[in-house]
Amino acid sequence: MSSLIDDAPEGVNTPEFSVSELSGAVKRMVEGEFGFVRVRGEVGRVSRPRSGHVYMDLKDDRAVLAGVIWKGVANGLAVQPEEGMEVVATGRLTTFPGQSKYQIVVESLAPAGVGALMAMLEKRRKALVAEGLFDEARKRPLPYLPRRIGVVTSPSGAVIRDILHRLGERFPVHVLVWPVAVQGEKCAPEVAAAINSFSALPEDRRPDVVIVARGGGSVEDLWGFNEEIVVRAAASSAIPLISAVGHETDTTLIDYAADRRAPTPTAAAEMAVPVRADLIAAIADLQARRLRAMAQGVERRRQRLSDLARALPRPAQLLAERRQRLDLAAASLPKPALMLADRKQRLENLSLRMPKPAQCLADARRDLGARADRLGPALRIHAQKARQRLTETAAGLRPAPLVERIALRKERLQRNAERLRPAKTRMQSQARDKLAGLARTLGVFSYERTLERGYAVVRDSKGSVISTASALPEDGQVEIQFQGDVRVPARTGGGAPSTSPQAPGKPKRKRANPSPDDNQGSLF
Numbered sequence: 001m002s003s004l005i006d007d008a009p010e011g012v013n014t015p016e017f018s019v020s021e022l023s024g025a026v027k028r029m030v031e032g033e034f035g036f037v038r039v040r041g042e043v044g045r046v047s048r049p050r051s052g053h054v055y056m057d058l059k060d061d062r063a064v065l066a067g068v069i070w071k072g073v074a075n076g077l078a079v080q081p082e083e084g085m086e087v088v089a090t091g092r093l094t095t096f097p098g099q100s101k102y103q104i105v106v107e108s109l110a111p112a113g114v115g116a117l118m119a120m121l122e123k124r125r126k127a128l129v130a131e132g133l134f135d136e137a138r139k140r141p142l143p144y145l146p147r148r149i150g151v152v153t154s155p156s157g158a159v160i161r162d163i164l165h166r167l168g169e170r171f172p173v174h175v176l177v178w179p180v181a182v183q184g185e186k187c188a189p190e191v192a193a194a195i196n197s198f199s200a201l202p203e204d205r206r207p208d209v210v211i212v213a214r215g216g217g218s219v220e221d222l223w224g225f226n227e228e229i230v231v232r233a234a235a236s237s238a239i240p241l242i243s244a245v246g247h248e249t250d251t252t253l254i255d256y257a258a259d260r261r262a263p264t265p266t267a268a269a270e271m272a273v274p275v276r277a278d279l280i281a282a283i284a285d286l287q288a289r290r291l292r293a294m295a296q297g298v299e300r301r302r303q304r305l306s307d308l309a310r311a312l313p314r315p316a317q318l319l320a321e322r323r324q325r326l327d328l329a330a331a332s333l334p335k336p337a338l339m340l341a342d343r344k345q346r347l348e349n350l351s352l353r354m355p356k357p358a359q360c361l362a363d364a365r366r367d368l369g370a371r372a373d374r375l376g377p378a379l380r381i382h383a384q385k386a387r388q389r390l391t392e393t394a395a396g397l398r399p400a401p402l403v404e405r406i407a408l409r410k411e412r413l414q415r416n417a418e419r420l421r422p423a424k425t426r427m428q429s430q431a432r433d434k435l436a437g438l439a440r441t442l443g444v445f446s447y448e449r450t451l452e453r454g455y456a457v458v459r460d461s462k463g464s465v466i467s468t469a470s471a472l473p474e475d476g477q478v479e480i481q482f483q484g485d486v487r488v489p490a491r492t493g494g495g496a497p498s499t500s501p502q503a504p505g506k507p508k509r510k511r512a513n514p515s516p517d518d519n520q521g522s523l524f
Contacts, residue, residue: 025098030102034093039065039104040112043085056081058089058104066103067091077109078185079223085120086112118219125253128228131236134256140240142260142271146208148174149272150239152194153213155179159244159265163213166269171276176207182214192233199238210239211271212254213265214488216247225252244268421455429467448483457481 017025044064052071057064067089069077081087085094091106113121128134150166153159155177167173178198180190191212198210212234214225224230226246234241234257243258244265255261262268443449447457458466458480460473472478476492 020097020143023095023100027095030093030095036091037093037104038088038090040088041065041086042085043081043087046081046083054081057380058087066096066101067106068103069106069109073107076185076281077235079111079120081109082120084123088112094126121253124226124228125256128231128253133231138235139259143208143242145171145274146173148176148207150176150178150207150210151213152178152180152191152198152210153265154182157182157215159215161215162266163269166266167273170270171273171279173273181224182219183221183224184208188227188230191224192227192229194234195230195237195241199236206220207239209242210237211242211244211262211265211268211272212258213244213268214246215265220251222246222250225254230254231257242268242271385502448485451481451483475515 002031039058041058041060044059045055047055049055052074054069054074056067056069058067059065069081074080079085079087088110089106090108091104093102093104095102125404131136151160151163153163160177164175167175176198178194180194182191183185195210195271198207201207208274212225214222222245225243231253234243234254240260241258242262243252243255244262244267245252245254248263262271262272397448451457458478460466461475461477461479463479466478478485478490478492481487481489
């Protein structure tokens with residue numbers, strides 16, 4: 001400052017400042033005196049450029065204060081500024097030298113009382129009504145008996161327990177719970193994302209109806225369900241939606257966009273499903289009515305059939321007329337003897353008119369001889385013509401093209417054989433590997449592997465396998481096969497068969513004089 005005074009012209013003691021120096025001095029003074037302030041006023045012009053920052057005016061009846069909300073702060077605000085809203089802005093007062101104005105850098109923004117919130121809510125409601133989001137024609141009926149119900153609510157509150165308890169009492173169904181925050185800054189985006197995510201699920205996993213539920217609270221607590229993002233998600237939901245936010249006296253904008261509004265979360269569960277006991281009773285009543293109707297119908301048809309049967313003529317009367325007509329027709333027929341004599345006479349007349357077999361044979365032999373006489377010269381002429389054609393054809397043949405064609409075919413055959421040889425080798429290798437695998441599988445599942453683990457096979461005298469005690473033969477003679485195809489005869493009821501094992505392929509030998517010590521006790 002002293003340097004500026006020293007540089008002043010002679011006779012002038014007022015200092016000179018540059019524009020930047022003066023703007024900087026004003027900025028330091030304003031920020032030093034009003035570092036952190038809270039300002040109450042009505043939101044005027046609101047501008048949201050592509051940078052994400054928010055520029056607005058705070059005004060009352062006598063002044064206007066410019067305000068700016070940086071992008072990071074604007075994204076975290078619980079209530080976004082709208083024109084006409086009365087708010088309390090908290091921030092730092094500073095200047096903007098580029099336009100010679102002072103402004104407040106807002107760090108938090110809150111509505112100035114319930115009246116302001118309600119005014120903003122009414123304004124938003126009218127705007128959404130004008131778009132047609134609340135029209136009754138857009139609302140869909142709820143499914144009568146849903147298979148799955150989606151619930152958007154807090155997983156730790158009493159609301160979900162009340163809904164599950166009520167559903168269990170009325171009609172137990174599968175419930176999909178999408179946990180969300182039901183108040184605060186995260187409420188609106190999480191609820192909207194849950195509604196949209198339910199609609200995006202595949203058909204086989206999508207719920208048939210969605211319940212958006214929350215307990216009662218103040219206007220500020222329920223404000224998340226008044227946000228435009230939540231209302232638009234509810235209006236565009238592909239699934240019928242029930243709004244159960246707050247108590248019966250609480251009203252939010254999602255109530256207008258939903259297909260049905262429930263006064264409480266418990267009432268929403270009652271709207272979603274019918275009473276199972278009532279359905280069972282109704283079905284039982286319909287079944288009883290169906291049985292009664294069927295019995296009455298059968299009885300009516302039986303009575304009708306009896307009435308029609310009485311009106312029908314008797315079978316004897318129906319057959320009497322047909323029998324009489326048959327007798328008259330039989331009487332009008334000619335006698336069999338006369339018919340036979342007539343047929344014999346006609347046959348004799350036809351036989352007289354037919355030629356004699358000997359004469360026919362002689363004529364045929366004579367005709368055959370005449371044809372045989374003409375056959376020799378005709379064959380010689382035909383052979384001569386065929387020989388001449390063959391000679392002419394042979395004269396026109398050239399062996400060179402045939403040899404060349406045969407060589408080309410042989411070369412092509414060799415090339416094809418060379419191309420097929422690797423495939424043949426590969427197919428043989430694959431077949432060999434497959435055969436080896438099948439052999440290993442056969443060995444694994446063979447009953448002989450079971451015999452190696454200590455089991456045995458019991459057969460009767462005919463060689464049939466005995467699998468149950470009831471299939472034992474009456475004579476008690478059985479044969480037991482052990483590992484290595486060793487077979488030992490035995491008796492089930494006690495006896496004296498030989499216990500020496502028989503080697504594979506060797507015939508059985510009987511002992512001439514079995515000793516008493518060879519007697520074997522019952523195996524079963």
